[in-house]
Amino acid sequence: MTVHIGAKLGDIAETVLLPGDPYRAKWAAETFLEDAKLVNEVRGMLGFTGMWKGNRVTIHGSGMGMPSLSIYVNELIKDYDAKTLIRIGSCGGMRDKVAVRDVILATATTTLSTPSRGIFKELQFAPTCDWDLLHNAFHAAEAKGVPTHVGGIYSADVFYDERPDLNEQMTRHGILGVEMEAAELYTLAARYNRRALAVLTVSDHLLTGEALPSEDRERSFGDMVEIALEAAFA
Numbered sequence: 001m002t003v004h005i006g007a008k009l010g011d012i013a014e015t016v017l018l019p020g021d022p023y024r025a026k027w028a029a030e031t032f033l034e035d036a037k038l039v040n041e042v043r044g045m046l047g048f049t050g051m052w053k054g055n056r057v058t059i060h061g062s063g064m065g066m067p068s069l070s071i072y073v074n075e076l077i078k079d080y081d082a083k084t085l086i087r088i089g090s091c092g093g094m095r096d097k098v099a100v101r102d103v104i105l106a107t108a109t110t111t112l113s114t115p116s117r118g119i120f121k122e123l124q125f126a127p128t129c130d131w132d133l134l135h136n137a138f139h140a141a142e143a144k145g146v147p148t149h150v151g152g153i154y155s156a157d158v159f160y161d162e163r164p165d166l167n168e169q170m171t172r173h174g175i176l177g178v179e180m181e182a183a184e185l186y187t188l189a190a191r192y193n194r195r196a197l198a199v200l201t202v203s204d205h206l207l208t209g210e211a212l213p214s215e216d217r218e219r220s221f222g223d224m225v226e227i228a229l230e231a232a233f234a
């Protein structure tokens, strides 16, 4: 047990999928895993461990925003020795070519800051994904025929953004979508030599204003979960 995770040592698999939403973790575990068991519910942050095609997997909520994800990922790596960590999140589309329900595989993330910012001082560290996971995920998405984009994303600190000028610069510089966790996930994975990737489903669009309801964000992102599982065990 850790301060924020009630699971016993050994209850967490080496491969962990990380949705922001704990109820997406529950839905994904019940939908895709065999023998899924609840291993954490401290503060309502649900985590489940089960089997997928003979492979042991944990699906654990990260909460919203990098400070929350940082707590769970630090403990999952340092206390439970998680080795592969894949975020399965929603994001806002930022380019015309990206449509709602499309999948984005995030190669690199741009941020204003992360919880790790302090250690870098004047350095602008570039958080990037694991190449093998990206390669596997792209081929899994292609095989499923899921519309998929590969490229940079923006990991923001706020959902209700008062800086539309920043979004304009992101779009102008080719950023595909905005979410709130991947930069810290990639930074921690780099620090502890783990594999990380963010597989994202576009839930709304900053340019068109289109948006999916919260029930869809909790439950309708099956392609993203399967792509993440295929990528982890390819």
Ligand SMILES: O=P(O)(O)O[C@H]1O[C@H](CO)[C@@H](O)[C@H]1O
Residues within 6 Å of the ligand: 019, 020, 021, 063, 064, 065, 088, 089, 090, 091, 159, 178, 179, 180, 181, 217
């Ligand atoms: O759907 P999740 O995984 O929570 O991800 C996105 O949704 C939340 C905001 O609604 C933020 O956590 C953002 O990163």
Ligand SMILES: O=c1cc[nH]c(=O)[nH]1
Residues within 6 Å of the ligand: 090, 091, 092, 093, 159, 178, 179, 180, 203, 204
């Ligand atoms: O962080 C997020 C997630 C989904 N949609 C957004 O616009 N922002």
